[in-house]
Structure formats: structure tokens, C-alpha cells
Amino acid sequence: MAKPITRPDYGIDAPAVMRNLFLAGVVFLLLAIFLPRTVHLAPNVALNSPSLFWPAGFLIGEGLLFLLYVKVGKFRHRDFMLSLHNWRGDEQVLDVGCGRGLLLAGAAKRIPDGHATGIDVWSNVDMGGNSPEATTHNLQLEGVTSRATLISIPAQQMPFPDATFDVVVSNLCLHNIYDRATRTVALRQIVRVLKPGGTALISDYKRTGEYAEAFRLLGLEVTTKHGSLVTTFPPLTVVIARKPR
Ligand SMILES: C[S@@+](CC[C@H](N)C(=O)[O-])C[C@H]1O[C@@H](n2cnc3c(N)ncnc32)[C@H](O)[C@@H]1O
Missing domain, CATH: 3.40.50.150 (Vaccinia Virus protein VP39)
Incomplete structure (x- = not known):
């Protein structure tokens, strides 16, 4: 039997925004980890895959700040x-x-x-x-x-x-x-x-x-x-x- 809810629940503001920050961050993280170190995107254009740790950290950091607001800050x-x-x-x-x-x-x-x-x-x-x-x-x-x-x-x-x-x-x-x-x-x-x-x-x-x-x-x-x-x-x-x- 489900337990009755006894504490107020003030919800997650803009839940899709929080989800997308974490999702995009995880995608960048996986690319940074699993892509070969250098990826040739076009003749003379190469991606240094460890540089993808930056957007990954930025997006996951923003998601964590959002979570801090929802759990404590609000x-x-x-x-x-x-x-x-x-x-x-x-x-x-x-x-x-x-x-x-x-x-x-x-x-x-x-x-x-x-x-x-x-x-x-x-x-x-x-x-x-x-x-x-x-x-x-x-x-x-x-x-x-x-x-x-x-x-x-x-x-x-x-x-x-x-x-x-x-x-x-x-x-x-x-x-x-x-x-x-x-x-x-x-x-x-x-x-x-x-x-x-x-x-x-x-x-x-x-x-x-x-x-x-x-x-x-x-x-x-x-x-x-x-x-x-x-x-x-x-x-x-x-x-x-x-x-x-
Ligand atoms: C991010 S939530 C914030 C809710 C609450 N004020 C809080 O701080 O927890 C924004 C709220 O504004 C409501 N809202 C959006 N447009 C509105 C409008 N035109 N008139 C009244 N409420 C609106 C939404 O339905 C939602 O409940």
C-alpha cells in the first residue's frame, strides 16, 4: 500500500529545463570520454574531444545549481x-x-x-x-x-x-x-x-x-x-x- 504523503511537495520549477541541462551535460560527458582523442570533422577541421568536458561541466553544474534551488534555495x-x-x-x-x-x-x-x-x-x-x-x-x-x-x-x-x-x-x-x-x-x-x-x-x-x-x-x-x-x-x-x- 502507498504511504500517505505527509510533507508538502512544492514541485520542480520548469522540470523540462532541468532535465535537458542534465541530459545535454551527460551527452557531452560521454562524447568526451568515448570519442577518439582527435575527431576529423572536415578536411582541416578537427575536434579535440577532451575539450567537450567544458560544456559537460558547465551544463551539469547549471543542472546542480537548479536542483539546489528546488531543494533548498526556494x-x-x-x-x-x-x-x-x-x-x-x-x-x-x-x-x-x-x-x-x-x-x-x-x-x-x-x-x-x-x-x-x-x-x-x-x-x-x-x-x-x-x-x-x-x-x-x-x-x-x-x-x-x-x-x-x-x-x-x-x-x-x-x-x-x-x-x-x-x-x-x-x-x-x-x-x-x-x-x-x-x-x-x-x-x-x-x-x-x-x-x-x-x-x-x-x-x-x-x-x-x-x-x-x-x-x-x-x-x-x-x-x-x-x-x-x-x-x-x-x-x-x-x-x-x-x-x-
Ligand atoms: C515557476 S512556477 C512558480 C510557482 C510559485 N510561485 C513558486 O515560486 O513556487 C510559475 C507559475 O506561474 C504560473 N503562471 C504562468 N503564467 C501565468 C499567468 N498568466 N497567470 C497566472 N499564473 C501563471 C504557472 O502555472 C506556475 O504555477
Whole structure:
């Protein structure tokens, strides 16, 4: 009989990317080991096969850094992000692209008198085993179901009234919106649903300059902080945007 799962499982971000890094690294490693030392590719073009150890080491190294993020770094980064707000305990929180509930559950634990809402489109390309059921199960295991709600909607189509949330958090979500115009709609939605005096903490590995610029143009006070260069892979930056009162 299968053992019941008793620990939350926050999944593997972009699982195909991690798999491909290891696969390509192993292919280069095998070529470096088993090809003859010199391979003649064309008349005057020769490959020195031991040089293939370099791409092998680079790709496997990146795969290992990614694994370190999944196993250790994402929990440290969650705590780092959530430490950027002074919690009162009664906040209304929105997690944009909550995935399997990493930040959502972390925020819900800090708000005994508040509520945390997670929105997502449950892409299995962006997060392994992604589904509302998997996230609900994690919320149960974390003991926060009574103060967390999941809604299946994209970031660019938020149904919430203006000025609903004290804090909006998001990690590794917005870069998955591929066109800039739609990303801008999502950023405008974040600003719209933030209460005056509220804070957005938006973390990503790219496009954070674009998010910061959009927030400034919308009148927010913006600063940025970098996550750990060792345990976040790819390295993450957090945009901290405060809506004036
Ligand atoms: C890499 S996962 C990160 C999940 C979670 N924030 C974390 O840090 O563990 C990215 C998440 O963004 C979600 N996502 C992608 N595009 C989205 C969109 N337009 N609106 C809402 N969620 C989206 C994916 O379904 C996925 O759950």
C-alpha cells in the first residue's frame, strides 16, 4: 500500500529545463570520454574531444545549481521575500502564479487574522505536478486551509475589486507571459488591486527592470533587492513596489 504523503511537495520549477541541462551535460560527458582523442570533422577541421568536458561541466553544474534551488534555495528565497514586509497579521495577501503554494502557505502562516489568495493557470511546463488539487493538499499539510483560497485565473484577468490587497507577492510567474503588452496588463492589475499603502513583492529571474519601470510609471515607489547568488538559480531579483497612501 502507498504511504500517505505527509510533507508538502512544492514541485520542480520548469522540470523540462532541468532535465535537458542534465541530459545535454551527460551527452557531452560521454562524447568526451568515448570519442577518439582527435575527431576529423572536415578536411582541416578537427575536434579535440577532451575539450567537450567544458560544456559537460558547465551544463551539469547549471543542472546542480537548479536542483539546489528546488531543494533548498526556494525555501530560503520564500523566507527572504516574506521578510521584506513587516507583518501585522491581518493582511489580505495575493500570490500571483502561486503554483503549488510556496509563498501562499508562507504568507498564510504570517497572517492569523488575515487571508491569502492564490491565482494560477496551473501550467505543468512552468511547474511539475501543478494543479489546484496538489496546492490544496500542500495547504492542508501546512495547516492553513482556513485562511487561503485558490482561484484559477490568469494574472492579466484579475476579477478582484480595486484596492483589495495589502500585499501582493509573486515568484517566477510574470516572465511566463510572453508578450510585453499582456505583461503590462498584469502589472497594472497588480497595482489596481493593491490598497493605498500596500506593497508588491515581485520576484523573477528576468524582466525585473521592466516591472520596476512599469510600477514607477504607475506612481509606485520602487526598490529592488537581489536573492542569494548561490541558492537561487537562475539568480532572482525582487522588485519591491509601494503604492502611495
Ligand atoms: C515557476 S512556477 C512558480 C510557482 C510559485 N510561485 C513558486 O515560486 O513556487 C510559475 C507559475 O506561474 C504560473 N503562471 C504562468 N503564467 C501565468 C499567468 N498568466 N497567470 C497566472 N499564473 C501563471 C504557472 O502555472 C506556475 O504555477
